[in-house]
Every structure is written in structure tokens, then in C-alpha cells.
Amino acid sequence: MLRDMYRQSLSSFLLVIIVALCAGIGGAGVVHTISKSVSNGASLRALAPQFFFFCLLQLLSKTGSQFLLMSLSQEVVCRLRIDLCRKVLLTPHRKLETLGKARLQAILTADITTVTQAAQVMPSVFASTIVIAVCMGYIAWLSWWVFACFCALFLCGGSAYYFAERWPRKRMRKVREQLDTVYEHFRSLLAGSRELQLNEVRAKYFVDHVVTPSARNFRTLFLRGMGAYSLVDNAGNTLFYLTIGLLLFVMPAWHPQPGSVMTTLTFLLLFLIQPITDVLTALPFISQSSIALARIRQLEADLMPGTEANSQLSTADPFAHAEANAPFLRFASVYHQFPGLSDDRPFMLGPVDLSIEAGELIFVVGGNGSGKTTLAMLLLGLYEPERGRIELNGVPVDRQNIAHYRQHFSAVFADFHLFDEILGADHQDIGDRATQYLDALGLSHKVKVESGRFTTTSLSTGQRKRMALVSSYLEDRPVYLFDEWAADQDPAFKRVFYRELLPELKRRGKTVIVISHDDAYFDCADRIVTLSEGTLTEAPAAASSQFIHAESEGSERAAQSIYRNGQPLTKTAVKPLSNTQA
Ligand SMILES: Nc1ncnc2c1ncn2[C@@H]1O[C@H](COP(=O)(O)OP(=O)(O)OP(=O)(O)O)[C@@H](O)[C@H]1O
Structure with a gap:
């Protein structure tokens, strides 16, 4: 997703990084000031403005970076929706039939929603990551030794997390596959609700033998996936506490540090608990969104080979001039x-x-x-x-x-579809013609044309078909x-x-x-x-x-x-x- 964001606008992405860096500096500044305030001989009066300045810097820059990233990520999601819609329309109908409506619907709704949710947590994860990076820089400035130990522990923990996370991720992929089945069943439920209401035995069978097993399977897979994530996340958190313990209790015995460094380090590590917890909590969402994005990309790849990319209407109509003696x-x-x-x-x-x-x-x-x-x-x-x-x-x-x-x-x-909107109804002529056709087809007492739309499409099947005829007539094709x-x-x-x-x-x-x-x-x-x-x-x-x-x-x-x-x-x-x- 981050890749999509910087592709979207590199300059905005760089601005986000700069503003988030300010937030990180603000956070580190707060810690630095607090640690100075507890050291001997510090002038509290002189430190107070500095403290409030860093607080304000952190507040404004963190909010700013989150807002900027939010608009970038929402732009990515918005584009994704529009692009998918366009690609679907460019895909040959037969291919769409082969892909299946349930799969398409699940991707256009569930996967896009998952990406949207990840886009919501992304700004705070990004800001927290920058804060962590700045604090690490501050630790390096305090003591290269501590920094090296911290990095080594961080690297070990990170690698362990990377490998451990494959396990819940695999489970979440299965959860997503099961979602297609759940969607398929809900489509059947809505399309066949009348038949099901008419026949209680069929309805009971449908609920007990079709919906219930797939819903239960989804629940089980989800619990397994998220349970595994909880375990991995909590292990990640514990690993961080372990890092704190090693740095504060074990490392000084081995490589003693000045008291002021240890005080600042203690505050820094305590301060880092929040951003690290934020990042770890958001990882399951980000992982789910990467699965969803992979499915969206797969769909795009499935659609792409068939798309009529070169068949846009920007060129002149090649059929405009009839060949002599050629049939129409x-x-x-x-x-x-x-x-x-x-x-x-x-x-x-x-x-x-x-x-x-x-x-x-x-x-x-x-x-x-x-x-x-x-x-x-x-x-x-x-x-x-x-x-x-x-x-x-x-x-x-x-x-x-x-x-x-x-x-x-x-x-x-x-099996026509009736659109509410009348194409080109902003032209007086088309609006008038629509009204005339409705009148001619005996529908004017039921339907009117208002603000470029039919006032209703909730009519009988035969009447709706007459409305479809009105729409077709308005297209005025050869x-x-x-x-x-x-x-x-x-x-x-x-x-x-x-x-x-x-x-x-x-x-x-x-x-x-x-x-x-x-x-x-x-x-x-x-x-x-x-x-x-x-x-x-x-x-x-x-x-x-x-x-x-x-x-x-x-x-x-x-x-x-x-x-x-x-x-x-x-x-x-x-x-x-x-x-x-x-
Ligand atoms: N989406 C599809 N996938 C696979 N086979 C299909 C599909 N649509 C139609 N067929 C097959 O193609 C044959 C012709 O279908 P078609 O819909 O063209 O018939 P039709 O003459 O319009 O029938 P009707 O009068 O019932 O509407 C059918 O026998 C059906 O088995």
C-alpha cells in the first residue's frame, strides 16, 4: 500500500515523511526534556518552555502527517475503486461471466473494505514507525553501544516476528478464500428469498446445510487466524519488554553507562512502548489488507489480458463509411x-x-x-x-x-437492468422525449422524469420492461x-x-x-x-x-x-x- 502511496504522489509522500520526522523529533524532545528535568541541577523554569514546545510540535506534526497520509491513502483507495470499475467495463462480457459474479462482488466490496480499514490505521502506524526511528537515532546519539545492542535485539525480534507471522498470514488467506463462499451463499439467499420463504423445508435446508457450515467454517478459520496473530503480537510485545529488561538490567553490568544516559534511556524505552504497541496491533490489519490487495491485483491481472484497452472511443468511428456493395x-x-x-x-x-x-x-x-x-x-x-x-x-x-x-x-x-438515471437528461430535448415515450407506453401516471431521473423504477415486471424500452429508445441507435x-x-x-x-x-x-x-x-x-x-x-x-x-x-x-x-x-x-x- 505504501508503494501505491508514493507512486500516487512522490512529493506528498516526502512531505509526509518530513512532517512525521518532526513528530518523531517532538516525541524524542519530550523524553529528552523530561530526563533532563530529573537530573541534578536542571533549571525547571528553563526547561518548561522547551517541554511545551516539543509537546506542541509533536501534536501538530503528528496530526499533520496522519492527515496527509490519510488523504494519500484515501486517494489510493478511491483510485482503486474507480480503476477496478473501469477495468470491469473494459473486460469482455464472457470473461466476466467466467470469473463469476460472487468473486467479483467479494473483491469489489470485502477486499476494498479491508484495504480501506488498513488505510485508516496506516497513518498512525506510519507516524509511530517514524517516532520509533527517531528515538532509535536519539539512542544512537546517547550511546553507540546501547544502540548496537538495541539494534541487535530488534533485528532478532523482527526476524523472529517475520517468520512467525507467516503462520497466521497463511490462515488469514484461507479466511479470505472462505469469504468467497459466504458471499456466494448470501447472493443465493437474496436472489432466492421468495422461493425460500415459500418452502420452509428448503429454507431450513439452506440455512442448516448451506449457510451454517460455511459461516461456521469462516468463524473457525477466522478465530484460528486471529488467535495466531494475537499470540504472535503478544510475543512481539513481550520481546520488546525483554529488550527493555536486557538493556536496563543486564547490559549495564557488562558495559556500564553514565547515570544521565541510563535515565534518558529508561524514559525513551518507556516512551517507545506506545508506538511499538500501535505498530504491532495494526499488523494483522495490514497483513489482511496485503492479502486483499493481492486478490485485487490478481483480479486486475485476470481482467487485463482480455481488456479492450485499445478500443476506446477517442478515435474516429471506423464503421462510419460503408464499403460499396457490402451488407450493413x-x-x-x-x-x-x-x-x-x-x-x-x-x-x-x-x-x-x-x-x-x-x-x-x-x-x-x-x-x-x-x-x-x-x-x-x-x-x-x-x-x-x-x-x-x-x-x-x-x-x-x-x-x-x-x-x-x-x-x-x-x-x-x-434479464435487463433498469438505471434510474436518464442519460443526457440535462438536455431539455431528451427529458421531453422521455416524458413522451412514458406517455406513449402508458406509464406517465406511474413514472415521471425529475432532475434527470425516473421518479421510480419500482413497478411490475411488464411495466419495468416498458421503461427499459423507453431507455433504449432514448439511446437512438441504428x-x-x-x-x-x-x-x-x-x-x-x-x-x-x-x-x-x-x-x-x-x-x-x-x-x-x-x-x-x-x-x-x-x-x-x-x-x-x-x-x-x-x-x-x-x-x-x-x-x-x-x-x-x-x-x-x-x-x-x-x-x-x-x-x-x-x-x-x-x-x-x-x-x-x-x-x-x-
Ligand atoms: N454462460 C453460459 N455458460 C455455459 N453454457 C451456456 C451459457 N449460456 C448459455 N449456455 C448454453 O448455451 C445454449 C444456448 O443458450 P441461449 O441462452 O443462447 O439459448 P436461447 O435460445 O436464448 O434459450 P431461451 O429461449 O431459453 O432463452 C444453452 O443450451 C446453454 O446450455
Whole structure:
């Protein structure tokens, strides 16, 4: 951490050292004055101002150095947070999936918190270390002999501590590993709280057989680790007392020192008890923070090889000019594979050969697990193809231009996330458009736009999906992708989506890709591509419709029958989007 601090600002770090040195001089001065005051013939009146000066010097400089170091360490932590956030966003989505959300969350929360806690004790540890160093200098000035003995003992004690500390550190590493498991279980608890509340047997099993063993294991490992630390710390303290005893009682018999030196030495050693205790007490925190920092660095290293470091948007859009005769979007023999489990064969999507022209409305259909979402992730540039080529306007997509490529898309995923903030809402135009879309999608009585944010996102699933559509519309990108958007909508909104919103987008020249199981609306599509076990075929709408009929029975079919049975879809409260400025 100290390394990070001086890398952060060398001049500030040097200033901290200078100010901390003043604090050390202040402390040594206090001891020196006290020891002088007890020697024969000292003028107490003359010593008093000196004593108060050193007290004040120590107070101000110690506080100053602690404050400076605090701001440096907080800057390091703040940077760490922001850098990690940026790196996560630069990491290919597939890599993030492989790393696992629980691990990422544990590092972004628990490890950063541990580093923050260490950053809090760091200033006092640093100030105490400087005080110890200055006092050692003072001892050297008093007597080289005492200093040499003190150093020898200090070195022996320090080395013993260094080796002994490996033992609790190893245990604390295990504690940290166990924390990942604890976090994983808490994620399951929060995500599955409804299911657990509905089923008491499952809830009891979850608490007794999943959470309790991992929590108990964590407790045991933590107690072992911290217990070992307590032992090592107390041994360190005792070693220091032993050093005091040897210097005060054994060494004079062997190498006598003047009385004044012994008095000052006694005061100095007593004075040093506090800073040395401070340092020893903080060592477990510092050790834990070095484990946490190692995990953060490991994560950064894991993220780094995949990051699209060169794909920033500062350069001109390489896809801006279309190659003559090149299709708008082209997939040429694209493959993507998910590794299978040991007893499972890997899922392979491909070869995908597909050309999409600007302004087309394409439906992607197929049974569950056939690869629709995987194809969508490839289309959006969120998965990298293992083989084959994707081209936009005739320009092949690679790691250097992938960030630009993604800026051509807006998507509403099946498991979408809704942000409160409306991007660019400080522009009157975007705020107004957001209000119009909310109105058009029948949400204006529930949600407003205030200070650049939606007033609420706590709505029903279908309503939230409509809000996601509003956010997507506001992005105003050339290509829109909707992954089963209509699945949560009531029949009236389904109709609005397929019969009004999609054609409206098409009229505006947008390319629209819709993943859908709604065969009643397949006639809205210009083209339908069908996926079956990762193989893509293009078939006429009617054939695809039959395919879906064969694949999906039950609820979906029942839902569609609402339309086929001629259920009157009377005019709803929905205003067609074409009435807005879309
Ligand atoms: N993160 C993943 N890791 C490993 N395999 C995956 C992953 N995501 C999907 N798969 C596999 O890829 C296959 C295709 O999944 P995909 O999500 O693309 O299907 P889909 O057609 O969108 O299905 P649905 O209609 O159910 O949404 C699945 O059979 C699944 O086994």
C-alpha cells in the first residue's frame, strides 16, 4: 500500500515523511526534556518552555502527517475503486461471466473494505514507525553501544516476528478464500428469498446445510487466524519488554553507562512502548489488507489480458463509411462455443452466415437453449466469435474497434437492468422525449422524469420492461435488439409492440432484431431466422411458425390463442408511439 502511496504522489509522500520526522523529533524532545528535568541541577523554569514546545510540535506534526497520509491513502483507495470499475467495463462480457459474479462482488466490496480499514490505521502506524526511528537515532546519539545492542535485539525480534507471522498470514488467506463462499451463499439467499420463504423445508435446508457450515467454517478459520496473530503480537510485545529488561538490567553490568544516559534511556524505552504497541496491533490489519490487495491485483491481472484497452472511443468511428456493395451487418462462418460440463457436450453455435441490411426487421426464433441469446450477444459485440468474421458496413470487427461497434446497438435483454438515471437528461430535448415515450407506453401516471431521473423504477415486471424500452429508445441507435421483450406484456401491449412500435422503428430507418416466441406476430417480420441446436437457417415465416408450434406447447400456445380466437383487442390506454416525436 505504501508503494501505491508514493507512486500516487512522490512529493506528498516526502512531505509526509518530513512532517512525521518532526513528530518523531517532538516525541524524542519530550523524553529528552523530561530526563533532563530529573537530573541534578536542571533549571525547571528553563526547561518548561522547551517541554511545551516539543509537546506542541509533536501534536501538530503528528496530526499533520496522519492527515496527509490519510488523504494519500484515501486517494489510493478511491483510485482503486474507480480503476477496478473501469477495468470491469473494459473486460469482455464472457470473461466476466467466467470469473463469476460472487468473486467479483467479494473483491469489489470485502477486499476494498479491508484495504480501506488498513488505510485508516496506516497513518498512525506510519507516524509511530517514524517516532520509533527517531528515538532509535536519539539512542544512537546517547550511546553507540546501547544502540548496537538495541539494534541487535530488534533485528532478532523482527526476524523472529517475520517468520512467525507467516503462520497466521497463511490462515488469514484461507479466511479470505472462505469469504468467497459466504458471499456466494448470501447472493443465493437474496436472489432466492421468495422461493425460500415459500418452502420452509428448503429454507431450513439452506440455512442448516448451506449457510451454517460455511459461516461456521469462516468463524473457525477466522478465530484460528486471529488467535495466531494475537499470540504472535503478544510475543512481539513481550520481546520488546525483554529488550527493555536486557538493556536496563543486564547490559549495564557488562558495559556500564553514565547515570544521565541510563535515565534518558529508561524514559525513551518507556516512551517507545506506545508506538511499538500501535505498530504491532495494526499488523494483522495490514497483513489482511496485503492479502486483499493481492486478490485485487490478481483480479486486475485476470481482467487485463482480455481488456479492450485499445478500443476506446477517442478515435474516429471506423464503421462510419460503408464499403460499396457490402451488407450493413455480416456474419461469415461465425462460431461460438460454451464449454460443457464433464457429463455434457459443449454447446456450439455456428456456422452462422447471415447478412442484414439497414432498416430490416428480423425475427430470431427457436426453441429454448437453441442459441438465440448467444447469437444476440455475438451480434451486440458482447461475445467474441471463436471463429469467423463479423463485419459492419464492410469493416471487420476486432478488439481495436469493438467499442465503436457496440455503440451502433441498443438492446433490451431478457434479464435487463433498469438505471434510474436518464442519460443526457440535462438536455431539455431528451427529458421531453422521455416524458413522451412514458406517455406513449402508458406509464406517465406511474413514472415521471425529475432532475434527470425516473421518479421510480419500482413497478411490475411488464411495466419495468416498458421503461427499459423507453431507455433504449432514448439511446437512438441504428440497431435495436429486443430479447423476448414482449414475453412479460399483456395482450394489448404485445400488439402495440409488434404492430406499432416495431414498424415505427423500421419507418425511422432502424435495423431491428427481435428474439421472439410470439408466432402470432411472425408476419410483422421482413425475415425470420431460425435456430435449432446452434444451427441457423432462414425459412419463410410460415415454416418458422410451424417450427415454433412444434417446439413450444402449452402456455405460449394458449397465450397466442387469445388472438386467434378473435378476442377483441379493444383500444387501450396506450398512445401509439407514432404520435410522439420518435
Ligand atoms: N454462460 C453460459 N455458460 C455455459 N453454457 C451456456 C451459457 N449460456 C448459455 N449456455 C448454453 O448455451 C445454449 C444456448 O443458450 P441461449 O441462452 O443462447 O439459448 P436461447 O435460445 O436464448 O434459450 P431461451 O429461449 O431459453 O432463452 C444453452 O443450451 C446453454 O446450455
